Amino acid sequence: MGALLEGTVVLATGGFFDVDTGEAVIRTRMRGRLKHRKRKTDLCVIGDRVRLSLVPDEEGGDFAGVLEEVLPRRTVFSRRHPGPGGRFKEDVLVANLDQLLIVFAFRDPPMHARLLDRFLVIAEHNRIEATLVGNKVDQLVPEQKALLARYADLGYPVHYVSAATGEGIDALSACFAGRISALTGPSGAGKSSLLNALDPSLGLRVGATSDRHGKGRHTTRVASLHRVAGGYVADTPGIRELGAWNLPEEELDRCFVEMRPFLGGCTFRDCRHLHEPGCAVKAAVDQGAVSSERYESYVRMLLDDER
């Protein structure tokens, strides 16, 4: 066996892993001994750095890639596995992610502040930079623009863009160079459309939002990494269920950035900021320093077993 090659997994589907070594994209299968390790997390996903070897194909002639080793992850964008039994398994959507672009549409489908807050909690918990993208600005809804503006006040970058008209696309493309980013958000928000607008040669499939009633109407089904504007960008399927994986209750408050300045000030060290006396967070809500909407998101996530 020759020297091992190293690369980034750009597609993981049906037991195959496509690995970009910088010189070529090589389709690999996983070495058997890797597969049999029992784990609570996904073994190999897009964004993973891996080592692979080239072995002669069974028919002779060509070489086939064998995935030998998955290197430790710097970060993960993950959630609890959706569905029954999910609390026991982590669903890693992208490994080694630097930046999460949370895409919502104006009007169709409507924005969803609670889901937005869940994305932000997952980004904060995993120390991934979060950027908000309001797509379909050609169908602007003023109240929804005001909603996004409140997140800009919290310090999150916000882009107003339209995949349809091209508005804001150049400014958006400036944030990808040299890093791994992912577009996430509800189905129909226009994630694939945005990637096509950033690079028309990608030719990703987009679907009409009217086709999406009920379950399983996602146009994008498999997450994949693309080279866009000097970096890697993942297109991911739309997300409806988003429980954070491995987020202890006492760490939830830190994931709401505007609560941080108040966290040392509660009377009780283990204050959950619900009904405890002398709670500095509740006082901040009363004074308007923390919005009641965001506080409500905090309470819901705290009490929600699906956290």
Ligand SMILES: Nc1nc2c(ncn2[C@@H]2O[C@H](COP(=O)(O)OP(=O)(O)OP(=O)(O)O)[C@@H](O)[C@H]2O)c(=O)[nH]1
């Ligand atoms: N008016 C308008 N429509 C848009 C815009 N961007 C996307 N769309 C439309 O929105 C619909 C959904 O777009 P997709 O790109 O498939 O959405 P997605 O977020 O990738 O959806 P999933 O793959 O299911 O998660 C399509 O009909 C697009 O043509 C935009 O900026 N303006």
Ligand SMILES: [Mg+2]
């Ligand atoms: Mg899509």
Ligand SMILES: [Zn+2]
């Ligand atoms: Zn408190």
